[in-house]
Amino acid sequence: MSYKSQIRDSEMNMLLEKVAGKNYSKYLSEMNLVNIKGFKDQVIKFHFPVTAIIGPNGGGKTTVLGAAACAYKETKPGKYFPKCGKYDDSMQNWKISYKMIDKNISAKIEIERTAVFSNYKWTRDKLLSRNTLSFGVSRTIPATERRELKTFANGKFVMPHEKITKIKENVCDYVGKILNKDITDFSIIESAGNEKKNVLSGKTKQGYHYTEFHFGAGESSIIRMITEIEKCEDNSLILIEEIENGLHPLAVRRLVEYLINVSLRKRVQVLFTTHSNEALKPLPDQAIWVCNNGEISQGKLTIESLWALTGDIHAEMLIYVEDIFAQRWIEAVLSSDKSLIAGAIEVYAMEGDGKAVKTSKGRNEDPGAKYHSLCYINGDSDQKESEEQKIYRLPGEMPEPYVFLSVKERFDDISSKLTLALHQDINQQGFVKQVLEEVWRETYDKHTLFSSVAIRLGYMQEETVRSAFLHIWCDLYKDEKEKIYNNIMRNFAHEFDTHKTN
Known part of the structure; x- marks a missing residue:
C-alpha cells in the first residue's frame, strides 16, 4: 500500500513557503561546515522546518546536529565536540558559519555568526539565544540502567500524593497517536528531593499500576520527549539523534508527522538523524540531507540507495539510475535474460540524475572498487551521455x-x-x-x-x-530493449561471462 501522510499537502507547502519567506521569529537558515572533522565548505540550507540527516555510520550525521546546536549560546560546544587533551589535536582551526533569523535582533536582515576552535578553545561571536532541546541516544536506555532513577528502585518507596501528577491530556493524545496506545491513566512521580528527577507510572486495563522500570524503552522515551516538546517555547530548536531508536517502523513515521505538526503549531525547527526509511516518508525532498565521505547533498534517498552510494553492496555489476521507474525499467530488461544469476547485477534509484551520474563516476574513478558501474539517465535529463564515462540515456523523454x-x-x-x-x-x-x-x-x-x-x-x-x-x-520493442541490454553487457563483458548460470 502506498504511503499516505497525516499532514495535508497544503500544510507542507505552507511550511516551505514560510521558510522561503523568512517568516519566523527565530530560525537557523543556513550552515556552512567550513572546516570540521572531515567536512570542508559543505553548506546545508534548511528549506523545511523539519530536517532529516542520513548517512552511513561515521558519515558525520551527529557532527551536523552538533554544529547546529553550537549556533546558540544555550548549547556548549563541548557537549557535542569534547576535547580529549593532546589526542584531539585535529580540532585545531575548526570553523562553522551560520545564517540565522532573529527578529529581536534584526527584523529584516539575516544575521551571520561563526564558531571557531583555535588556541585550544571555542570562540563564538555575539551569541544569539534560542531555547534548545536535545534528545540523545541515551534517552532509550532502560530505566533499570539509568543512575538517576535508582532512588525509585526500592521496594518500600512511597511518595506523597501531591508529588504524583497525571500526564497532560495533550501529551496523552499525541503519544497515543504515535504508539497507538491509551496512556490517559499514566502519571509522573517526582522525587521528594529533586523535582527534575521523576519516574513514569502506568496502569493496566485491569487497574494494576506499574512503573517505568517495566516500560519498553521506546515507550518511555516517547512519553518523555513529547512531554518536553509540548511545554517548550515557540520557535525552539529541537535536536534528535537516531529518531528510530526503540520504535516500531510505523511509530517512527508517526513521530515525524507529529514533529511536522509541532512545527505548524509552535513554529519550532527540528533536526534529526536517522537510518530509517520510514522517517523519510513524511518529508519533502528539500528536507533530507545526505552525509557521506566528507560531502553533504540534498535530496531523498532510500536507505538501500544510500548503501549503493557508500559502496556497501555485494553485487558485482552496478547500475545507477535517476528514479524508481527507471530502476524497474532496467530490471525488466534484465529479467528477460534467464541465464543471469539473480543479484549479480543490482540497480539503484538515486532520486536525481545528477546524483546518479556523480555516484557512478565516483565509483568508476575509485581505484579500490572491485567492480565498476554504469549510469542510465532519463530521456529528459539535462545530463550528458558519455560512452567513455558509461552514461547512457533511456529512450523517449519523460x-x-x-x-x-x-x-x-x-x-x-x-x-x-x-x-x-x-x-x-x-x-x-x-x-x-x-x-x-x-x-x-x-x-x-x-x-x-x-x-x-x-x-x-x-x-x-x-x-x-x-x-x-x-x-x-x-x-x-525488442530493438530498444536490446540496445539497453547490450550497453550493460558490453561494459560488463568479463563479469558477465563469469556470472552466467550453467
Whole structure:
C-alpha cells in the first residue's frame, strides 16, 4: 500500500513557503561546515522546518546536529565536540558559519555568526539565544540502567500524593497517536528531593499500576520527549539523534508527522538523524540531507540507495539510475535474460540524475572498487551521455508517459496479454482499453499514470500496473530493449561471462 501522510499537502507547502519567506521569529537558515572533522565548505540550507540527516555510520550525521546546536549560546560546544587533551589535536582551526533569523535582533536582515576552535578553545561571536532541546541516544536506555532513577528502585518507596501528577491530556493524545496506545491513566512521580528527577507510572486495563522500570524503552522515551516538546517555547530548536531508536517502523513515521505538526503549531525547527526509511516518508525532498565521505547533498534517498552510494553492496555489476521507474525499467530488461544469476547485477534509484551520474563516476574513478558501474539517465535529463564515462540515456523523454503511450498505442496487438497482466478477466479487454484512454486524457501529472490506472481498475497496486506495462514494452520493442541490454553487457563483458548460470 502506498504511503499516505497525516499532514495535508497544503500544510507542507505552507511550511516551505514560510521558510522561503523568512517568516519566523527565530530560525537557523543556513550552515556552512567550513572546516570540521572531515567536512570542508559543505553548506546545508534548511528549506523545511523539519530536517532529516542520513548517512552511513561515521558519515558525520551527529557532527551536523552538533554544529547546529553550537549556533546558540544555550548549547556548549563541548557537549557535542569534547576535547580529549593532546589526542584531539585535529580540532585545531575548526570553523562553522551560520545564517540565522532573529527578529529581536534584526527584523529584516539575516544575521551571520561563526564558531571557531583555535588556541585550544571555542570562540563564538555575539551569541544569539534560542531555547534548545536535545534528545540523545541515551534517552532509550532502560530505566533499570539509568543512575538517576535508582532512588525509585526500592521496594518500600512511597511518595506523597501531591508529588504524583497525571500526564497532560495533550501529551496523552499525541503519544497515543504515535504508539497507538491509551496512556490517559499514566502519571509522573517526582522525587521528594529533586523535582527534575521523576519516574513514569502506568496502569493496566485491569487497574494494576506499574512503573517505568517495566516500560519498553521506546515507550518511555516517547512519553518523555513529547512531554518536553509540548511545554517548550515557540520557535525552539529541537535536536534528535537516531529518531528510530526503540520504535516500531510505523511509530517512527508517526513521530515525524507529529514533529511536522509541532512545527505548524509552535513554529519550532527540528533536526534529526536517522537510518530509517520510514522517517523519510513524511518529508519533502528539500528536507533530507545526505552525509557521506566528507560531502553533504540534498535530496531523498532510500536507505538501500544510500548503501549503493557508500559502496556497501555485494553485487558485482552496478547500475545507477535517476528514479524508481527507471530502476524497474532496467530490471525488466534484465529479467528477460534467464541465464543471469539473480543479484549479480543490482540497480539503484538515486532520486536525481545528477546524483546518479556523480555516484557512478565516483565509483568508476575509485581505484579500490572491485567492480565498476554504469549510469542510465532519463530521456529528459539535462545530463550528458558519455560512452567513455558509461552514461547512457533511456529512450523517449519523460519515462512514464513514453512507456505508457508506447504500450497503449499497440493495445489491439496485446489486449489479452495486458488485460491478464493487470489481473483482469480476459473478457474485460474493452474496459481496460477505456480506462487507459481516460487516464491518458485526464491525467495532468504524467508521473501518476500508473497509479491512476491502479485506482480506476480497483484495489490494484501501482507496482503491479507498472510491472505489467514495462514487461510488455520489452516484448513489443525488442530493438530498444536490446540496445539497453547490450550497453550493460558490453561494459560488463568479463563479469558477465563469469556470472552466467550453467
